[in-house]
Amino acid sequence: MNFNQRTTTVILGFSIVLLLKDIIVTKSFAQTLIPIETQNNAFVLEAEKDKDLSSIYFGKKLVDINEYKLVSGLYKQTEEYTGLANAAYTPSGSRNLLEPAITVTHADGNNSLDLRYVSHKQAKVNDNVSLLSIVLKDPVYDFEVKLYYKSYFKEDVVEQWSEIKHGEKGDVVLQKYASANLHLKAKSYWLNQYHGDWAKEMQPEEARLTHGIKTIDSKLGTRANLFQPSVFMISLDKPATEDEGNVLYGALEYSGNFKVDLELDYQDNLRIIAGINNYASPYTLKPGDTFTTPPFLYTFSNQGKGNASRKLQSWARKYKLQDGNGNRLTLLNNWEATYFDFNENKLAELIGDTKKLGVDMFLLDDGWFANKYSRNDDRAGLGDWQENKAKLPNGIGSLVKEATANGVKFGLWIEPEMINPKSELYEKHPDWVIKQPKRNEHYFRNQLVLDLANPQVQDFVYGIVDRLFTKNPELAYLKWDCNAVIYNAHSAFLKNQSHFYIEYMNGLYNVLKRIRAKFPNVPMMLCSGGGGRVDYGALQFFTEFWPSDNTDPMERIFIQWEYSYFYPAISSSNHVTDWGKQPIKFRTDVAMMGKLGFDIVVNKLPENDLKFCQEAIKNYNGLKDVIWHGDQYRLANPREGNVASVMYVDEAKARGIIFNYLVNNRYGSNSASPIKLKGLDPRKKYRITEINLFPGTSSTLDVKKVFSGDFLMNVGFNPDVNTSRTSVVLEFKEVK
Structure with missing residues (x-):
C-alpha cells in the first residue's frame, strides 16, 4: 500500500544541500551529519557513533554548514537517559521513555524495537526538489524503516513519510506507524489549532503548550475533519503575528483518521509525532510487504504567519493541488433555487440565467437521480445513479445540450461513496455497506457509507463517474460530496477488521487515481457537507474544495481567513447565496476572494442587483489571475x-x-x-x-x-x- 505517491506525473522542483551525496554504509563508524537545507531553513539530522539517528537542529539556515555540529553542545539541559529523546523516528519497547513514532509486535511476539542508522542517499529530482532517504534497521530483527524527506527549496516546504518492511519468518503487527517525528527547541511553544462542526469550520484556538501530550486527532473514518482538522501552527518563544515571529506550519496529507501528538518533554523540548491514527487499527504486515505512510508536510518561517502561508500556498499551486496554476470555472448552482424540486423546464430556465448572469457553467446539485426510490429528499435514492425519469425524461444529455446551446458548460453533483437504506443498491448489495452485522444501523444524514475496502465497491464507485462521462463527454465538472461519517465500522469483505480504516482510505485513493488517470483534466470540487474533508491527500485529485455549507458572508470572512493560512485562494469555492442579511454587493465581494460561484435565483434579483452582479463578474474575470495566482x-x-x-x-x-x-x-x-x-x-x-x-x-x-x-x-x-x-x-x- 502507498499513500504518498501520486499516479499522475507532476513536475517537482527543489535542491537540497547535503553534506554527503552518495549512499553511506558504515563499518568503522564516525558521526555523520545530514543537513536538509532549503532557501531559508535547515532541518539537521545526525547519525551518532552508536548509530542512533537524531534531530539536532530545526530553524533558520546557518551560513556555515559545518557549524550545525556545534549546536548540541550548547544546551545544558537535564540528563538524557536514553539517547532517544531527540530521535528522528522514535521506536518503542527498548530504551525509549517518551511517546514513540513506531510500535511493533514481532513475529515471535516480542514488542521491542531498536532502529539504527545504516545509510542515506539523496536524489535530485530537479533544480528545486530533492529527495533524501535514510535506512534504519533493527540490529536483532530483520526489520527496516526507510525515512523520506522531499524538500522544496524555494518554498521552504518539506514532506516527510516512512516505509516500513520486514523479512521475519512470520507476520509482524504494526501497532503505531507515524509519518514524521520532529524535535524542536525553544523557550516556550504556542499551539494554534482548529475545531468546528457543520457550518462552523476552522474555529481557531491558541494556547501555550504545557508538559505532557496534547493530541489532535480524528476517529470519524471519513469526513475526518468535521470536528478537528489536521492542520496546525506551532509558534516558538511567543505567539507569532502575521509578520513577526518563528512559526511552524504542519499538516498531514491524509483524508482518514489522523493523529498528531505534541509532547513537551521533561527537558522542555517539543516532540511532534504525526501520522495515521492507530485507533482500532493494528496493521498486520506480511514478510516482504511494505507499509507506506502518508506524507506529513511542514514549513517554517521566522517572519510570521503571512510568510509561512505564502510559501505553503505557492507550494500547493505548483506541486499538490490538481491544476493549481491553471484556470477555474465560475458557476451558477441550482441548489438554493430549487433544492430537490425541479424538472427539465425549470432547469432550462436556470441554464438561461447562467448565460444572463455571465458565469461559465451551470451546476446541477442533488436530486437528479433514482427511480424506484426517487431522490426527492435526503432520505432515499443514494446509490441508484440513473437519471430520474420523472424529473429528467431526456436524461443528463439533454441538459448538457441545453447548456451548450446557451454558450455555457454543465456540471453535476454526485455523492458516490454513500448509500441510503431506502435504495435499490441497498436491497441488492447489503454486503457492500459498512455496518456491524449484529447491531442496529445508525445513520448520519439518513445514510450509510459504502465499503471502499471492497474492490467490487471501488469498481462500482469508479463506474458511476466513468458512465457519466462516457454517456456525456461534454460534461465539464463534478461536485463530489461526502456527507456521512462511519458508524459501526465493519467490512463484510475484510477478514482482518483492524485493517478497515486504512483499507477504506486506500480504496478511496485507488478510485480517485483511476478517475484522474482516465479524466485528468476535468475540474472537480471536493465537498464533504462543507469542509469535512479538506486536506492535501485528497486535494491532489481535486481542483477546489468547498470550505463550508455556511455561506453567510460575514461568517465566510472568518472561515475563509483561517483556511487561507494553509490553502491558496484558487482552491476555495465561494458562492453568493441568500444566507445572511448583507446586501448582494457584500455577498459577492466576499465570494470573489477565491473561486467565484452563485447559488441564487437570478430571475428574482432586482434590476440593480443583477446589474451589479454582471459588472462584478466582469471585474472578477479581469482580476481573477491575481487572486488565484498572486501573493x-x-x-x-x-x-x-x-x-x-x-x-x-x-x-x-x-x-x-x-x-x-x-x-x-x-x-x-x-x-x-x-x-x-x-x-x-x-x-x-x-x-x-x-x-x-x-x-x-x-x-x-x-x-x-x-x-x-x-x-x-x-x-x-x-x-x-x-x-x-x-x-x-x-x-x-x-x-x-
Missing part, C-alpha cells in the same frame, strides 16, 4: 478590529486587489485608521481605484492621487469603510 497578504484581522482586509498582488508587484469589510456593526464603527499594504515595491508609484460599486453609487475616494509603495506600506491607505460602505473593493495599478 496573498492578510492586512486587517476580523478578530482584532472593526475591519477585515485582504490583499492580492501579482508577481511583478504591479497590480492587485484589496477586499475590505466592516465586521462590527456597532454605532460609529469604521476604518478609523489607514490600513498598511504589503508586498509592494517601495520605489514604484500606484493609483488606487474603487471597483464593484453598486449601480447609482459613487466612490468617496480620490482616484487622482498617486502613492509610492513606500508610503502605502509604511503609512497605509484608508478604504473609508463604514456602516454605509460595509464592503469596499480596491484595485491598484502601477503608474509608469
Whole structure:
C-alpha cells in the first residue's frame, strides 16, 4: 500500500544541500551529519557513533554548514537517559521513555524495537526538489524503516513519510506507524489549532503548550475533519503575528483518521509525532510487504504567519493541488433555487440565467437521480445513479445540450461513496455497506457509507463517474460530496477488521487515481457537507474544495481567513447565496476572494442587483489571475478590529486587489485608521481605484492621487469603510 505517491506525473522542483551525496554504509563508524537545507531553513539530522539517528537542529539556515555540529553542545539541559529523546523516528519497547513514532509486535511476539542508522542517499529530482532517504534497521530483527524527506527549496516546504518492511519468518503487527517525528527547541511553544462542526469550520484556538501530550486527532473514518482538522501552527518563544515571529506550519496529507501528538518533554523540548491514527487499527504486515505512510508536510518561517502561508500556498499551486496554476470555472448552482424540486423546464430556465448572469457553467446539485426510490429528499435514492425519469425524461444529455446551446458548460453533483437504506443498491448489495452485522444501523444524514475496502465497491464507485462521462463527454465538472461519517465500522469483505480504516482510505485513493488517470483534466470540487474533508491527500485529485455549507458572508470572512493560512485562494469555492442579511454587493465581494460561484435565483434579483452582479463578474474575470495566482497578504484581522482586509498582488508587484469589510456593526464603527499594504515595491508609484460599486453609487475616494509603495506600506491607505460602505473593493495599478 502507498499513500504518498501520486499516479499522475507532476513536475517537482527543489535542491537540497547535503553534506554527503552518495549512499553511506558504515563499518568503522564516525558521526555523520545530514543537513536538509532549503532557501531559508535547515532541518539537521545526525547519525551518532552508536548509530542512533537524531534531530539536532530545526530553524533558520546557518551560513556555515559545518557549524550545525556545534549546536548540541550548547544546551545544558537535564540528563538524557536514553539517547532517544531527540530521535528522528522514535521506536518503542527498548530504551525509549517518551511517546514513540513506531510500535511493533514481532513475529515471535516480542514488542521491542531498536532502529539504527545504516545509510542515506539523496536524489535530485530537479533544480528545486530533492529527495533524501535514510535506512534504519533493527540490529536483532530483520526489520527496516526507510525515512523520506522531499524538500522544496524555494518554498521552504518539506514532506516527510516512512516505509516500513520486514523479512521475519512470520507476520509482524504494526501497532503505531507515524509519518514524521520532529524535535524542536525553544523557550516556550504556542499551539494554534482548529475545531468546528457543520457550518462552523476552522474555529481557531491558541494556547501555550504545557508538559505532557496534547493530541489532535480524528476517529470519524471519513469526513475526518468535521470536528478537528489536521492542520496546525506551532509558534516558538511567543505567539507569532502575521509578520513577526518563528512559526511552524504542519499538516498531514491524509483524508482518514489522523493523529498528531505534541509532547513537551521533561527537558522542555517539543516532540511532534504525526501520522495515521492507530485507533482500532493494528496493521498486520506480511514478510516482504511494505507499509507506506502518508506524507506529513511542514514549513517554517521566522517572519510570521503571512510568510509561512505564502510559501505553503505557492507550494500547493505548483506541486499538490490538481491544476493549481491553471484556470477555474465560475458557476451558477441550482441548489438554493430549487433544492430537490425541479424538472427539465425549470432547469432550462436556470441554464438561461447562467448565460444572463455571465458565469461559465451551470451546476446541477442533488436530486437528479433514482427511480424506484426517487431522490426527492435526503432520505432515499443514494446509490441508484440513473437519471430520474420523472424529473429528467431526456436524461443528463439533454441538459448538457441545453447548456451548450446557451454558450455555457454543465456540471453535476454526485455523492458516490454513500448509500441510503431506502435504495435499490441497498436491497441488492447489503454486503457492500459498512455496518456491524449484529447491531442496529445508525445513520448520519439518513445514510450509510459504502465499503471502499471492497474492490467490487471501488469498481462500482469508479463506474458511476466513468458512465457519466462516457454517456456525456461534454460534461465539464463534478461536485463530489461526502456527507456521512462511519458508524459501526465493519467490512463484510475484510477478514482482518483492524485493517478497515486504512483499507477504506486506500480504496478511496485507488478510485480517485483511476478517475484522474482516465479524466485528468476535468475540474472537480471536493465537498464533504462543507469542509469535512479538506486536506492535501485528497486535494491532489481535486481542483477546489468547498470550505463550508455556511455561506453567510460575514461568517465566510472568518472561515475563509483561517483556511487561507494553509490553502491558496484558487482552491476555495465561494458562492453568493441568500444566507445572511448583507446586501448582494457584500455577498459577492466576499465570494470573489477565491473561486467565484452563485447559488441564487437570478430571475428574482432586482434590476440593480443583477446589474451589479454582471459588472462584478466582469471585474472578477479581469482580476481573477491575481487572486488565484498572486501573493496573498492578510492586512486587517476580523478578530482584532472593526475591519477585515485582504490583499492580492501579482508577481511583478504591479497590480492587485484589496477586499475590505466592516465586521462590527456597532454605532460609529469604521476604518478609523489607514490600513498598511504589503508586498509592494517601495520605489514604484500606484493609483488606487474603487471597483464593484453598486449601480447609482459613487466612490468617496480620490482616484487622482498617486502613492509610492513606500508610503502605502509604511503609512497605509484608508478604504473609508463604514456602516454605509460595509464592503469596499480596491484595485491598484502601477503608474509608469
